[in-house]
Amino acid sequence: MTGFATVAAFEAALGALPAIDPDAAAAARARQARLTKPAGSLGRLEDIAVFLAGWQGRALPAIDRARVAIFAGNHGVTAHGVSAFPPEVTVQMVANFERGGAAINALAGAAGLELAVVPLDLDRPTADFTIAPAMDAYECLAALSAGAAVVEPGLDLLVLGEMGIGNSTAAAALCARGFGGSAADWVGPGTGVDDAGIARKRVVVDRAIAFHAAAPLTPFETLRRVGGREIAAIAGAVLAARMARVPVILDGFICCSAVAPLAAMTGAITDHCLAGHCSAEPGHRRLLDRLGLDPLLALGMRLGEGSGAAVATAIVRAALAAHGGMATFAEAGVSDAG
Numbered sequence: 001m002t003g004f005a006t007v008a009a010f011e012a013a014l015g016a017l018p019a020i021d022p023d024a025a026a027a028a029r030a031r032q033a034r035l036t037k038p039a040g041s042l043g044r045l046e047d048i049a050v051f052l053a054g055w056q057g058r059a060l061p062a063i064d065r066a067r068v069a070i071f072a073g074n075h076g077v078t079a080h081g082v083s084a085f086p087p088e089v090t091v092q093m094v095a096n097f098e099r100g101g102a103a104i105n106a107l108a109g110a111a112g113l114e115l116a117v118v119p120l121d122l123d124r125p126t127a128d129f130t131i132a133p134a135m136d137a138y139e140c141l142a143a144l145s146a147g148a149a150v151v152e153p154g155l156d157l158l159v160l161g162e163m164g165i166g167n168s169t170a171a172a173a174l175c176a177r178g179f180g181g182s183a184a185d186w187v188g189p190g191t192g193v194d195d196a197g198i199a200r201k202r203v204v205v206d207r208a209i210a211f212h213a214a215a216p217l218t219p220f221e222t223l224r225r226v227g228g229r230e231i232a233a234i235a236g237a238v239l240a241a242r243m244a245r246v247p248v249i250l251d252g253f254i255c256c257s258a259v260a261p262l263a264a265m266t267g268a269i270t271d272h273c274l275a276g277h278c279s280a281e282p283g284h285r286r287l288l289d290r291l292g293l294d295p296l297l298a299l300g301m302r303l304g305e306g307s308g309a310a311v312a313t314a315i316v317r318a319a320l321a322a323h324g325g326m327a328t329f330a331e332a333g334v335s336d337a338g
C-alpha cells in the first residue's frame with residue numbers, strides 16, 4: 001500500500017479486512033496429517049505452518065524474504081518524568097541501529113531478517129497528551145502511511161518493533177482507552193522506573209484518559225490523541241500487511257498496544273498476527289488476552305526493538321522446515337496409523 005491519504009481511507013481498509021485462504025489452510029492441514037509423525041505431535045509448530053499457508057495462499061508456505069521494521073518516535077509526555085532515560089536516547093539508539101550495534105541487529109541477522117529502521121520526526125516530539133492530542137490528523141495519517149510503506153511486494157513475513165523514550169506510557173494510555181480499566185491496570189516500569197516513576201506514569205495516564213474522555217472512541221482518534229508516531233506507524237503496517245495478506249509477528253507491550261484501538265472495534269484485525277513473546281511488562285499478558293493472541297515465547301524480555309519477535313521468527317522458520325521438509329508416510333514407506 002502507498003498509505004492512507006484520509007481518515008476515511010484508513011477506516012475503509014479497517015472495514016474490509018481480507019480473510020485467510022481456507023483452501024490453502026485445509027491443504028496444509030491435510031499435509032500435516034500425512035507426514036511421518038503421530039497426529040498433532042509437533043503441537044503449535046503444525047498450527048503455525050497452517051497459519052502461514054492460509055495467509056500466503058499456498059499449501060507449502062515459505063519465508064524467502066522477511067523484514068523486521070523498527071519505527072522510532074519521540075513523546076512530549078516525557079516532560080512528566082515517566083521514563084528512566086532522557087528523550088535524546090531515541091536518536092542515539094536509532095544511530096546505533098543504523099551502525100549495526102543494537103540487539104535487534106544481532107537478532108535480525110540470526111533470524112534471517114532484513115532490517116528497516118524508520119525514524120519519524122525525532123526532532124519534533126508529539127504533544128503532551130495530558131493537555132492536547134498527541135498528533136493532529138495530518139500527523140497521524142503521515143505516521144500510519146509511513147508504517148504502510150514498509151509493506152513492499154514480495155514480503156513473506158513482517159516483524160514489527162519500536163523505539164521511543166516514553167512510549168510505554170503511551171501504550172498504557174492506548175490500552176486503557178481501547179479496552180477500559182484504570183492506569184493501574186496497564187502501567188508498568190517500562191525502561192525500569194522505580195515505584196515513584198510508576199506512580200507518576202499512572203497519574204499521567206489517568207489524566208490523559210480524563211482529558212480525552214469526550215472524544216470519539218474510534219481507532220483513529222485514539223491513536224492520534226494518546227499514541228505516538230512510531231505506534232501509529234505500527235498500526236499502519238499491521239493494516240497494510242493485512243490488505244496484502246502478509247503475516248505479521250508482533251513484539252512486546254508497546255508494539256501490541258498499537259493494535260489495541262483497532263482490535264477494540266474490529267477483533268479480526270489480529271487474525272494475521274502472531275505474538276512473538278510475552279514480555280516482562282505487567283500489562284502485556286492482559287493485552288494479549290484481549291487481542292486473542294497466545295505468545296510463542298516467554299523469556300522475560302522487555303527490550304522492545306522487535307527483539308522478542310525476531311527470536312520467535314526462528315520458531316516460525318522451524319515450523320515451515322518441518323512442514324515442507326518431512327516425508328509423507330507414502331514417500332517414506334512407513335505404515336500410517338490411520
